[in-house]
Amino acid sequence: MKYYLLPLLLTLTLHAGHMNVAYGNASMNQFSKKDTMIVMDIWIQEIMKTTKHSATFFFYDSSTEMAKDFEERKLDLVITTGVEFVKSFEKSNLVKAFTGGSKEKHAEDIIVVLPAKKSLQELYSKKDPKVALQESEEIAMIYIEKNFFEKNKEAKIEYIKTRKRNAAILKLFFGKADAAVVTKKTFDFAKELNPQIGKKLKIAKLSTISARTFGFFHKDFNPEMAEEIRSFALAIGKSARGQQILTVFQTDKVVETTVKDLEPIGNIYKEYIALKKENNK
Structure with missing residues (x-):
């Protein structure tokens, strides 16, 4: 399974709190929902053996519905494509989180x-x-x-x-x-x-x-918990267990995602929409 699902796994590895995590189906279009659920269940059960942390996962076909639930505080962490965030989410609600990344800066x-x-x-x-x-x-x-x-x-x-x-x-x-x-x-x-x-x-x-995925916490999510989870995620590769997880998800490392990272996508999307209207398409 690719690194697109890694952020979901990382949220389960510390802190005895509860968090609602959403994943946009647009981010996993190389995999079926059934296969995704099976793989995630196996890894969740393995990690839950050693932690009191709990999380509920939601898979969304509609970015509009996901953004609506995020706005209404039904979700604490959302992982999806940059285009989905640009099109459907209010940027002021987004707080930096993390996602899977590559050693090479421009790989994705x-x-x-x-x-x-x-x-x-x-x-x-x-x-x-x-x-x-x-x-x-x-x-x-x-x-x-x-x-x-x-x-x-x-x-x-x-x-x-x-x-x-x-x-x-x-x-x-x-x-x-x-x-x-x-x-x-x-x-x-x-x-x-x-x-x-x-x-x-x-x-x-x-x-x-x-073209990578992006992960963001809601601005009103517990900031201490968000920072703890984010710090753990970014350092996961330092442990043998963490390296095993990265290998399984076929990713080099975990990288921080910020709202500023969405700017190039936001800019090209605005230009695209303007040109589309100009050409009546």
Whole structure:
């Protein structure tokens, strides 16, 4: 199971209090809800053997409903995508928390991948470009559409949606798409598995827009408890048990998430909406 679920696990490892934790389904679109629930139950039961801490988990299909419950203080910690926070949550209610991260700073940033011999100009000139991306990864769609609005507003993008990001890379590799919009980490890993991918494909554009998940406490959640949980989470890799947890969730470390981290996503979303209205789409 990927690091998207790690913040849920970390909330159970200290402090004998209770917390309501919400997870947006948009953040786990590579996994089924059933599989997620099974994995989380196994790990929760393991950790609950040695702690009095309790937490109730809620999975939301609707970011609007999740934001509403957060606003009404039914939730203490929310983990979802940056786009979901930008679109549906009041920033003044958000307090820094944490999420899974990578050693490389830009590993989760969105990139545009093209065939090695093709250029962005050629991509933007197409009337019906085929773009491969992970199903439900809204930030990838927003990013590529904004670029087309600016370069060729007449283009009609045909999306080739895949269950996982690496599958989007393969669609491009086998000539089923004109471009793939994934994360840098995905492309780097694909090249390691198959060096031919690195020879046949290239990163044509690297953004500063992160596709990772973000976690935030509610501003009215017990500040001492929030700080204790956050401090523990950020230091989890220092223990053998913590390293085991990070390995299982396939993440390098736990990183702090702040409201400022959402600014690049908020900016591109505003620009995208403005261009969409301007082009009547």
